[in-house]
Amino acid sequence: MTLKIYGIAASRAIRPLWAAEELGLPYEHLRWHYQGPETREPAYRAINPNGTVPAIDDDGLVLFESLAITLHLAQTRPEGGLWADDARGVAQIYQWTLWAATEAEPLARQWFHHTGFLPPEQRIPALAEEAIDKLQQRLRVLEEHLAARDWLLGERFTVADLNLAAVLQRLSVLARGELPRTHDWHRRCLARPAAQRAWALRNAV
Ligand SMILES: N[C@@H](CCC(=O)N[C@@H](CS)C(=O)NCC(=O)O)C(=O)O
Incomplete structure (x- = not known):
């Protein structure tokens, strides 16, 4: 399943967007504003109960916290060169x-x-x-x-x-x-x- 990144680029969603670009990952960008309306909906609260952006859905792994997301993307795609060797x-x-x-x-x-x-x-x-x-x-x-x-x-x-x-x-x-x-x-x-x-x-x- 294609990686989904929720949140407009003019927000902390810039962090996972930048990581995905560095890693050359295909992704679907859901350009939802942090002031709503989509992020106020129950469907989004099920993805990120904080109601904030960013969040991602990485093949069923749903994550919030921008810096945890970039760490996850880098760690799970070590061939992309963002992770450490040891x-x-x-x-x-x-x-x-x-x-x-x-x-x-x-x-x-x-x-x-x-x-x-x-x-x-x-x-x-x-x-x-x-x-x-x-x-x-x-x-x-x-x-x-x-x-x-x-x-x-x-x-x-x-x-x-x-x-x-x-x-x-x-x-x-x-x-x-x-x-x-x-x-x-x-x-x-x-x-x-x-x-x-x-x-x-x-x-x-
Ligand atoms: N620590 C969180 C902060 C997320 C956050 O506060 N995002 C802002 C946009 S940059 C937001 O969604 N604000 C809307 C709100 O607080 O309701 C992260 O790094 O992902």
């Missing part, structure tokens, strides 16, 4: 994915909410500032890590890079100060043909 590499993939989800994403989200996503009257500039300052601190860890390697695991792009780069998708406006290696790494990630194809879906009707 247990040490797998551990690093989990490390960077969890770092993206717990250390980076809440701050990126706080910044985005208080600069663009929330209605203007609900935005609190001090919270946007706080988020950007804290994220800047966190990103020093990444900057240091990239001193000795081009990609998070070393010599090649993996799902760890995909997950962190996607979480930091607004890096160019988010990060202040001197983070040259981080910016170069991020540009390399988003310049990949598969990333370009996935982002182009944001403009598709």
